[in-house]
Amino acid sequence: MDSSSPFLYVGCQVGAERALKAEVQQEWSEFRPAFSKPGFVTFKAPPQLRGIAELDLRSAFARCSGESLGSVQGEGPEGLAERFWQQVGDQKFQQLHVWCSARPANFKGGTDADEHDPLLSVVAALQQKCPAGLSPGETSKLAGTPDESSTPPVAASGHPFGINAVAQTGQGVLSCIIVDRTRWWIGFHKAGSLPSRWPGGVYPVRLPEHAVSRAYAKMAEALAWSRMPVVSGDLCAELGCAPGGSCQLLLERRLRVLGIDPAEMDPGVLRLPGFRHIRKRGREVKKREFREVRWLLADSNVAPTHTLDTVQDIVTHRDANIRGLLLTLKLTTWGHATSLPEFLARIRSWGYRYVKARQLAHGGQEVCVFALRRQGLLRLGGQARRKGLQQR
Ligand SMILES: C[S@@+](CC[C@H](N)C(=O)[O-])C[C@H]1O[C@@H](n2cnc3c(N)ncnc32)[C@H](O)[C@@H]1O
Structure with missing residues (x-):
């Protein structure tokens, strides 16, 4: 039996890291905070803990969470994407959620995408370097309401997966978390509660023009x-x-x-x-x-x-x-x-x-x-x- 400790990753609001750590430790005293950056914290879990990818943290400050599969470091999205897929290995998943830890995860896909959005180049690199056995789908176009579909690829030549779409309950979700330009973290969780189905735990809604306030x-x-x-x-x-x-x-x-x-x-x-x-x-x-x-x-x-x-x-x-x-x-x-x-x-x-x-x-x-x-x-x-x- 594998006795190594699993790690939990948690996404939160920038500034909420300390409140999150205190809250998690209150409820899960055996979890030890490990890596921490604005909007992103990992915890070392006890070695015997199973099912971390499905754990309901019951935390008000956790926006999303799952099992940490470690991180990759390097210069430029192409190199990072290559390492990302190597590290993912044969982990099975149906959705890929790509999000930045230090800002809301709403992915700006589609025609009104901001060309300077760093997520765009990350997603493009992940699609380009995707291993032959996998078929990335179209990136979800963020509309006024969540896209409930999993955006399968047009002509799947391998195992299909959606990108930044709302996951369906029970689907395996791989997360690529951009912590900074040179480091991406890799996470995996099973979609269960509604927020766990949203990319980065962020409800995918764009503020309409006519809205009078946020x-x-x-x-x-x-x-x-x-x-x-x-x-x-x-x-x-x-x-x-x-x-x-x-x-x-x-x-x-x-x-x-x-x-x-x-x-x-x-x-x-x-x-x-x-x-x-x-x-x-x-x-x-x-x-x-x-x-x-x-x-x-x-x-x-x-x-x-x-x-x-x-x-x-x-x-x-x-x-x-x-x-x-x-x-x-x-x-x-x-x-x-x-x-x-x-x-x-x-x-x-x-x-x-x-x-x-x-x-x-x-x-x-x-x-x-x-x-x-x-x-x-x-x-x-x-x-x-x-x-x-x-x-x-
Ligand atoms: C963040 S804004 C609310 C935004 C609003 N919900 C919207 O949809 O646009 C906070 C509001 O709380 C109001 N406020 C502060 N104290 C209040 C009180 N005791 N009773 C009612 N409103 C109060 C302020 O006047 C301010 O307009």
């Missing part, structure tokens, strides 16, 4: 990750809604939105049907305004305890009937990261039994928390969506 993409990612079971016509309230990107997205998904923010909204969002703005701070709003609200969202740029105090006042009020929460907790200092377990426990104490947290790729120095009163709602929401009640 929160549009963040909300798209939050809804995809959380699978919040909203159905058309549900009333959501967002604390901290200005200028209105997330409200825009929610309204496009045919939800009704009560936006609460002392700041001005974008006039275009104000005109959208189904939207109402209360120009106040969250705490100043009368509780009766929340009577019909089923989903409470928060994106206020205040300390996490401030957001939690405001939300607590609303959800514990006798007239409230709020099924689920989608809260941005701004980590105004990285020190707040260590309090995350307490924040989640506090949310559970309000009767929200199903609580999970993730640092979204389209968010900033913050954590998104999703909380649901009854987990069964996720299943019901899925059924409702399948019946076409909600536009995705």
